[in-house]
Amino acid sequence: MWSCSWFNGTGLVEELPACQDLQLGLSLLSLLGLVVGVPVGLCYNALLVLANLHSKASMTMPDVYFVNMAVAGLVLSALAPVHLLGPPSSRWALWSVGGEVHVALQIPFNVSSLVAMYSTALLSLDHYIERALPRTYMASVYNTRHVCGFVWGGALLTSFSSLLFYICSHVSTRALECAKMQNAEAADATLVFIGYVVPALAALYALVLLSRVHREDTPLDRDTGRLEPSAHRLLVATVCTQFGLWTPHYLILLGHTVIISRGKPVDAHYLGLLHFVKDFSKLLAFSSSFVTPLLYRYMNQSFPSKLRRLMKKLPCGDRHCSPDHMGVQQVLA
Numbered sequence: 363m364w365s366c367s368w369f370n371g372t373g374l375v376e377e378l379p380a381c382q383d384l385q386l387g388l389s390l391l392s393l394l395g396l397v398v399g400v401p402v403g404l405c406y407n408a409l410l411v412l413a414n415l416h417s418k419a420s421m422t423m424p425d426v427y428f429v430n431m432a433v434a435g436l437v438l439s440a441l442a443p444v445h446l447l448g449p450p451s452s453r454w455a456l457w458s459v460g461g462e463v464h465v466a467l468q469i470p471f472n473v474s475s476l477v478a479m480y481s482t483a484l485l486s487l488d489h490y491i492e493r494a495l496p497r498t499y500m501a502s503v504y505n506t507r508h509v510c511g512f513v514w515g516g517a518l519l520t521s522f523s524s525l526l527f528y529i530c531s532h533v534s535t536r537a538l539e540c541a542k543m544q545n546a547e548a549a550d551a552t553l554v555f556i557g558y559v560v561p562a563l564a565a566l567y568a569l570v571l572l573s574r575v576h577r578e579d580t581p582l583d584r585d586t587g588r589l590e591p592s593a594h595r596l597l598v599a600t601v602c603t604q605f606g607l608w609t610p611h612y613l614i615l616l617g618h619t620v621i622i623s624r625g626k627p628v629d630a631h632y633l634g635l636l637h638f639v640k641d642f643s644k645l646l647a648f649s650s651s652f653v654t655p656l657l658y659r660y661m662n663q664s665f666p667s668k669l670r671r672l673m674k675k676l677p678c679g680d681r682h683c684s685p686d687h688m689g690v691q692q693v694l695a
Contacts, residue, residue: 388642395649396446403439403652407432410655412670416675420664423492424593426506427485429602429657430513431583434474434481438651439472445644476517476557478650482604483561486568489597493575493632520556524656550619558612565601596661603657607650610643 380661410432414425421429489505572594618636659665 392446392645395645396443399438399649400442400446403435403442403655406652406655407439408433409437409669410658410665411671413665413672416672418670420629420668422507422593422664423488423503424485424596424662425664426503426510427481427488428600428654428662430481430510431478431654432658435651435654437470437474438478438648441467441474442648442651445641445648454584461487462635465637472491472521472553473514473517473559475611475647476520477513478551478604478654479557479608480513480517481510482601483564483568486512486565486572486597486601490568490571490575493572520552547619547623551623552616554612554616558608562605565605569598569601592661592663596657599657599661600654603653604650605645607653609641611647614640614643662663 411429414421414429614636618640621636
């Protein structure tokens with residue numbers, strides 16, 4: 363389980379009640395995320411993607427971004443058990459921090475985090491465009507699909523530094539160019555700036571603009587192409603959830619980068635505390651993979667009908683499932 367031996371150099375501190383409570387709480391939280399969070403994330407993200415792809419004609423601009431975030435959530439949900447079963451601050455670690463498997467798994471993790479952050483920021487900006495310039499189709503479903511394609515491409519290019527670091531760990535250190543690429547702090551600093559600072563500023567700017575939009579309801583705004591009133595609440599909840607759960611991870615990553623880049627020796631206990639907090643912040647980041655689809659499920663008014671249409675198409679042997687099937691009712695509930 364989780365260990366708080368970073369308080370001092372001995373293991374006696376683990377006998378303190380506060381330390382025991384901390385270990386128990388984090389262990390239960392990890393097990394809860396493994397047993398409940400991962401299956402829920404995989405199930406709801408898959409349903410979100412399938413239901414919207416099955417009802418392409420009724421998809422709106424926010425739906426495209428949420429499908430994008432759901433695909434990233436599927437990747438994070440698949441990676442979550444690997445992290446929850448092997449954080450360096452726990453006693454059940456399956457590999458060390460510098461293991462090849464850990465470095466290789468950082469690549470899809472970084473790509474998914476970038477996709478989730480930029481999808482949230484672009485959702486905010488397009489929502490403002492939809493409200494400020496209605497019926498211009500600047501934030502149309504067609505354009506949003508192409509934007510999401512560029513988001514995935516940009517995320518892969520940004521994570522290329524991590525891929526180079528992984529490749530260079532397998533070649534000879536006599537190659538000067540490859541030795542320079544092994545600077546993990548530079549890669550982390552790039553991820554913090556591009557993966558958090560830029561989308562955070564964009565989302566904040568969009569929310570400020572949205573707060574200044576005061577428009578009266580007119581007959582032209584009641585057409586079917588307009589966003590639902592609940593879309594604004596879903597947007598605010600999604601932005602607060604995504605950035606609230608990812609902010610600790612990027613702040614710890616930035617702090618670790620600054621400390622290591624100073625070149626001064628770091629106390630072993632302080633470094634252990636930093637790794638401990640880093641693992642906990644990554645646990646919060648993984649939880650976004652199931653919190654976001656749950657928000658979409660309960661705050662999007664069109665999702666139940668899309669899911670119901672999807673369930674009607676599922677085969678039950680030689681015939682289609684009945685819409686009143688008990689399993690469908692449980693999912694919709």
